[in-house]
Amino acid sequence: MKVDVIIPALDEAAAIGWVLRAVPRPPVRQVIVVDNGSADATAAVARAAGGRVVCEARRGYGSACLAGMRALPADTDIVVFLDADGSDEIDRLPALIAPIAAGRADLVVGARLAAGGEPGALAPQQRWGNALAATWLRLGYGLAATDLGPFRAIRRSALDTLGMRDRGYGWTVEMQIRAARAGLRYLEVPVRSCRRRGGTSKVSGTLRGTVGASVKILALLARHGLPPWGP
DSSP, rough: EEEEEEEOOOOOOOOHHHHHSOTTTEEEEEEEEEEEEEEHHHHHHHHHTEEEEEEEOSSHHHHHHHHHHTSOTHHHHOOEEESSSSOOOOHHHHHHHHHHHHOOSSSSEEEHHHOSSSTSOOHHHHHHHHHHHHHHHHHHHHOOOOOOOOOOOEHHHHHHHHOOOSSTTHHHHHHHHHHHHHTTOEEEOOOOOOOOOOOOOOSTSSSHHHHHHHHHHHHHHHTOOOTTTOO
């Protein structure tokens, strides 16, 4: 199956080269790096490391992911999303795509909370927020979720039917909500959370990012019409 990777990136020149070199080829065919308005050399470093660079001036994690989707070749079978800051256990990429390639899943999320990871790789507010949102997803939407990890793989045909819209912090949870409502087959694969390889978290690294992500995620959960205590 043809596997392509999308990496949203904003000012990640220090990490993006390492991340691209860590992506296993095969099974990955190409890596699309979406430069989300970087002020540093992110785009140049990504190109030098073999990435295909797409520019998206509208800021936001979701905006970058949507731009990456638009740049996918027509024959892509599986899409993998991962972060540019080096915090994902990229060696586990084959484990994420295997259930999809075998026809057992449509969406596979790398669950960091189940596998642990390097000390300090996940901030306390990330652990608390992910646990709260995952509980809401399980009880309110029937999705067997434990994490909102950005490292995930999805069948291209399923992704195209979800109608993804969020342009900011709510992208990951929106995908899981829409997957549950669409009846997609959902699995999680344990992945270790790693310390960032020279990159900077745009969410947990700042108070503004943490608060903004928390508010957006809770708003999306509420907006989709099911209470946290179940249907």
